[in-house]
Structure formats: structure tokens, C-alpha cells
Amino acid sequence: MTLPETQSVQLHLDGDVLHLNFNRAEARNAMNAQVLGDLTTVFDALRSREEIRAVVLRGNGGHFCAGGDIKDFARLRVHPEAPDVDPVALFNRQFGHMLQRVNEAPQATVAVIEGAVLGGGFGLACVVDVGITRRDASFGMPETGLGILPAQIAPFVVGRIGLSQARRLGVCGARFDGEEALRLGLVHFVEPDDEFLDARLAEVLRQIRRCAPRANTETKRIMLAVGQRDLGAILDDAAAKFSVAMRGPEAAEGTRAFIEKRLPGWAGQ
16 A cells, blocks of 8 residues: 655554554644645545555654644634635634544544543544543543634534533533543543553454454444434445345355354454
């Protein structure tokens, strides 16, 4: 796979796992226009890259992501609006577009979370399949305390932890640690330090590799349709996908491996 050219994120392909590291440590990996563009480009490319089984998102310098870069918004605010274009709204909407791309990625996605997890970074934590955090990470939705709105992340926060808790976080702007993030269902594992964090990541990746790639992709698509389409239509589509899977090469290999008491071929990659 030829990786896209990026400036603000580092990409490293380790076999069938793509490691994506935010590389603005001096700004606690706050997302500016370049970061948004790079993330969107990468996840657009991943939509057709079935050889990539998982994507791991992490931040350099001890922080996951401190949200949107306020300097970018301030710069846009002072520029006169074009007759038919609001640059602030356009830039803000790019956050949502990026979050949709990550949310709908056909690969398994994992966030390894440390330090600041705020605003847009909080939103990213809500759209990955697996969240692993250090206990001392700092989560929060600080937007309303700045007089602005968590406009693009709010729907994903509601989808992740439910409306009641999302409303509380939205109107209070409180900070909380990894243990509370686990209690809320925002993340799935909380670890005391980097050694345990890395060990947990290795175990999660091992589990992902144990699952068939196409089966994982289609399972995600069925789950993401819940609440977006009529339930009967979802189940009809799921039955059709199940039939295709049963007749496909993954089911044939999985069945043979079970009978022969061995791991399937995809698990050994």
C-alpha cells in the first residue's frame, strides 16, 4: 500500500495495521486545517484498502488531541464572509466530515489515549471501535466554557454514551479522568501507565486479527445502520449479508479451521 502524503500526522504501516500519530506535540496535537485535511485524506484512502485490518490513532508528545485549534477559528472569524460562504461554518463542518469518515471506516479502529482528550479529540474517541486510555488522561467538552458549541462532536457523543450523560457533559464542561471515561462507556480499557497501555494495545490487535476481515467490516456496517434506517430494512439487509458471508471464502476457511482445531489463515498474519 502506498500511504498518502501527510504533513501533520505520521503514518507507519506495520504489516496489516496502520499506526496514525498526531504530530503537533507543541500544540498538544490540536487539530488545525492541515490535520483535518490529512485525516480525511487518509480515511478516504482506507475505504478501498482491504489489506489494512486495523488503524491505531495516537498522539505524539504525551497527548491524544486537545481539540480544534482556536487560532484557526479566530483567524476565520475576523475575515469578512463571502456572499454565499460562511468560512467559520465551512471549517467547523469539516470536523464532522472527518468524524464520519473515521466512524465509517471499514477497518477496526483503535484509539490509544493519553493526556488531553478535549473537544474534537473527545469526538474522535467517540467514533473508534476500541478505546484504550491511561488512567490519568484528561477528558472533557470545554466548548461551552469558551462561548462556542460542540457542534460537530455532539451527535457522536450522544451515540457513544447516551443522551443523558452527553447533556450533562455538554452543559457542565467538566474534566474527568480515564476511570470516569470507562464508567461512562466512552472507552473500553483503562491502564495505569504506558507499559500496560502498550500491552493492552497488543492484545486488542491480536483479537482483531483473530476475526475475519470482511466479517468485521460487514458487522460494523450493520451496527452503524441501527437508528439510521427502519429496523426491518436493517434485518433484511443483514440476512442478505449473512448469506453472502456463509457462501464466501472466509466462512469456508473459518469452518475448516474449527474442524481442524487450528487458527484460520487470517489470524496468522
